[in-house]
Amino acid sequence: xxxxxxxxxxxNDLPRFEKVEGHPVDxxxxxxxxxxxxxxxxxxxxxxVVVFLKKAPSxxxxxxIVAVAVxxxxxxxxxxxxxxxxxxxxxxxxxxxxxxxxxxxxxTIVPYKRIQHVEVRQSFVFKAFKLYTLKVYTAGSSAxxxxxxGIKQADADKIKxxxxxxxxxxxx
Amino acid sequence: xxxxxxxPMRQDFRGILVIFMMDLFKNVKRNGYVxxxxxxxxxxxxxxxxxxxxxxxxxxxxxxxxxxxxxNFKFYIQGDRFFLRQGVFNFTDxxxxxxxxxxxxxxxxxxxxxxxxxxxxxxxxGQNTAEIQIKALSREVAIELKEILLKNGAEIMDExxxxxPKIASTHKSTPLFKLNFGELLKVGLSSNYxxxxxxxxxxIMTIFRFLEDIILNIYDIELNDDHIxxxxxxxxxxxxxxxxxxxxxxxxxxxRTVFKYFDLKVTKxxxxxxxxxxxxxxxxxxxxxxxxxxxxxxxxPIKNVFKIKNVxxxxxxxxxxxxxxxxxxxxxxxxxxxxxFKSLFxxxxxxxxxxxxxxxxxxxxxxxxxxxxxxxxxxxxxxWKGVSLTLLFPVLLLTFFIFLVHKTxxxxxxxxxxxxxxxxxxxxHTNKKYIATHKVQSIKIKRNWFQLRNQHADLIxxxxxxxxxxxYLKYDEVAELVNYLTYKIESSELDWI
Numbered sequence: 080x081x082x083x084x085x086x087x088x089x090x091n092d093l094p095r096f097e098k099v100e101g102h103p104v105d106x107x108x109x110x111x112x113x114x115x116x117x118x119x120x121x122x123x124x125x126x127x128v129v130v131f132l133k134k135a136p137s138x139x140x141x142x143x144i145v146a147v148a149v150x151x152x153x154x155x156x157x158x159x160x161x162x163x164x165x166x167x168x169x170x171x172x173x174x175x176x177x178x179x180x181x182x183x184x185x186x187t188i189v190p191y192k193r194i195q196h197v198e199v200r201q202s203f204v205f206k207a208f209k210l211y212t213l214k215v216y217t218a219g220s221s222a223x224x225x226x227x228x229g230i231k232q233a234d235a236d237k238i239k240x241x242x243x244x245x246x247x248x249x250x251x
Numbered sequence: 252x253x254x255x256x257x258x259p260m261r262q263d264f265r266g267i268l269v270i271f272m273m274d275l276f277k278n279v280k281r282n283g284y285v286x287x288x289x290x291x292x293x294x295x296x297x298x299x300x301x302x303x304x305x306x307x308x309x310x311x312x313x314x315x316x317x318x319x320x321x322x323n324f325k326f327y328i329q330g331d332r333f334f335l336r337q338g339v340f341n342f343t344d345x346x347x348x349x350x351x352x353x354x355x356x357x358x359x360x361x362x363x364x365x366x367x368x369x370x371x372x373x374x375x376x377g378q379n380t381a382e383i384q385i386k387a388l389s390r391e392v393a394i395e396l397k398e399i400l401l402k403n404g405a406e407i408m409d410e411x412x413x414x415x416p417k418i419a420s421t422h423k424s425t426p427l428f429k430l431n432f433g434e435l436l437k438v439g440l441s442s443n444y445x446x447x448x449x450x451x452x453x454x455i456m457t458i459f460r461f462l463e464d465i466i467l468n469i470y471d472i473e474l475n476d477d478h479i480x481x482x483x484x485x486x487x488x489x490x491x492x493x494x495x496x497x498x499x500x501x502x503x504x505x506x507r508t509v510f511k512y513f514d515l516k517v518t519k520x521x522x523x524x525x526x527x528x529x530x531x532x533x534x535x536x537x538x539x540x541x542x543x544x545x546x547x548x549x550x551x552p553i554k555n556v557f558k559i560k561n562v563x564x565x566x567x568x569x570x571x572x573x574x575x576x577x578x579x580x581x582x583x584x585x586x587x588x589x590x591x592f593k594s595l596f597x598x599x600x601x602x603x604x605x606x607x608x609x610x611x612x613x614x615x616x617x618x619x620x621x622x623x624x625x626x627x628x629x630x631x632x633x634x635w636k637g638v639s640l641t642l643l644f645p646v647l648l649l650t651f652f653i654f655l656v657h658k659t660x661x662x663x664x665x666x667x668x669x670x671x672x673x674x675x676x677x678x679x680h681t682n683k684k685y686i687a688t689h690k691v692q693s694i695k696i697k698r699n700w701f702q703l704r705n706q707h708a709d710l711i712x713x714x715x716x717x718x719x720x721x722x723y724l725k726y727d728e729v730a731e732l733v734n735y736l737t738y739k740i741e742s743s744e745l746d747w748i
Contacts, residue, residue, distance in 0.1 A: 173741040219692030223713030
């Protein structure tokens with residue numbers, strides 16, 4: 080175990096990120112994800128059917144490819160269905176946390192202090208469902224940036240306001 | 252100061268040639284594949300005229316383009332701002348206030364050296380702001396420009412304190428460290444041979460087509476021979492081939508190091524360090540305390556015998572950092588590492604840390620690719636030579652890989668203390684990276700399906716010069732580390748730049 084007794088502060092008194100209560104993203108986003116994987120799956124199957132009818136490929140090479148593609152797609156569906164409940168964001172006084180992923184569970188923590196700018200945007204599909212994406216940029220590599228997809232405008236504005244408030248306090 | 256920078260001025264007239272050559276190289280590098288058809292003799296015989304004509308035309312276009320871009324590139328200084336207008340079809344106006352200028356690098360590549368001019372790069376703070384490249388100036392003008400830009404910047408920043416023009420004008424530059432040729436050879440001898448080996452292999456593969464005929468001839472002879480003689484011959488050829496590859500790797504690796512770090516000089520200028528090295532392309536950069544993100548020390552068994560280490564310093568940059576962009580101070584002694592560390596972190600080196608180690612389970616993840624690689628090599632050998640080599644070679648290879656993985660896991664750990672994070676990695680060599688806690692940008696914890704069940708996690712730390720990953724730590728320890736680091740970042744008054 081780690082032992083921080085050298086330090087003047089007691090490690091057990093520090094705020095714990097694991098204990099933060101997460102807010103789920105909007106359930107409408109699950110609908111969007113479902114529609115997109117159903118459309119994708121249909122397109123995939125349609126493509127296979129067309130290839131099968133037009134080109135009459137040999138069974139030896141065709142079926143394994145179909146099997147692999149379907150298996151990969153099944154994994155994607157499991158990821159969406161099982162992983163959706165795990166998509167949560169937490170707002171603390173000094174940082175923002177976002178977690179997601181079923182097969183690989185990822186938690187990203189960005190302190191407000193290190194945020195360069197915040198972006199609230201709406202893609203074409205999201206517009207139809209009144210959903211927004213909140214993106215937080217740091218000076219680090221883009222992989223370390225945080226992006227919360229599929230939240231309501233009220234939530235997006237709230238988070239943005241909180242970040243800007245802390246930034247303003249820091250300026251003084 | 253002789254040059255009047257307030258009037259718009261162009262680059263040195265020799266710049267036309269520099270711009271032309273640099274653009275030409277860039278285009279040839281980018282579109283080099285169009286020359287591939289020339290390898291076929293049929294194309295060469297039938298279309299050579301057209302190709303040459305086309306090339307001449309393109310060359311002319313390039314020359315005109317470069318000339319125009321030289322004519323349109325004008326810069327001047329007004330007040331405390333640097334202005335630049337450039338472009339061929341579209342104009343771009345850039346304006347940089349002096350206090351935004353982070354660094355000015357003067358560099359000289361082969362073309363520059365030939366024409367006796369230098370290139371000047373102006374680096375600015377902030378993420379997406381343009382970095383300006385002046386491709387050709389005479390050395391005197393470049394140094395004048397550098398002094399004006401940097402001095403004014405420093406004066407503006409120091410305005411609150413009593414400005415003392417005497418201190419600002421007399422540069423306190425003291426040489427810290429200089430690498431002579433003998434020491435450079437030591438660095439070359441002790442560097443990583445894998446890259447050199449890769450280059451040699453690549454070279455051999457590209458000329459393999461030309462060698463194929465010869466090798467096929469040898470095979471024809473062999474097939475007629477007795478089996479035992481054939482075995483001896485094959486082993487003989489393999490041995491010669493092996494020695495050849497080793498020698499080539501040796502020469503290429505040492506050559507690369509010598510070319511890259513020729514005449515390495517580190518000079519202390521006030522609080523910053525200026526680093527300069529290179530034979531063909533002269534690299535010149537300033538290490539600033541505020542910009543420094545990652546301080547990396549590399550050692551390996553051979554380096555330990557020579558009592559030298561390599562130091563690489565990554566500074567905040569707008570692009571994703573690659574090995575190329577790191578500032579390398581190679582062949583440095585422990586004593587000088589202490590001096591550098593002290594001035595960049597305000598702390599003595601070495602430091603005490605509390606460590607968290609990677610779990611042995613990391614072995615499974617690391618072994619997967621090695622097992623696959625060994626299997627592929629084994630199967631290729633099987634198809635090529637039959638059973639004899641197939642058994643021996645992959646087994647040897649696998650043993651080596653197991654050793655490598657064991658070492659990797661042994662060396663993979665992360666340590667923290669009050670001010671600094673230490674990230675330890677490497678297999679045969681040892682790599683220690685130091686990051687000041689307040690320079691961390693964000694933190695990510697990754698746990699795959701297995702790790703969620705066995706309570707382990709990967710930790711990724713993002714800085715303004717790339718990310719550092721430590722695999723398979725205990726989840727409890729990661730949680731504590733993350734809580735501690737976020738506390739450190741959020742309670743620190745210090746900025747990351």
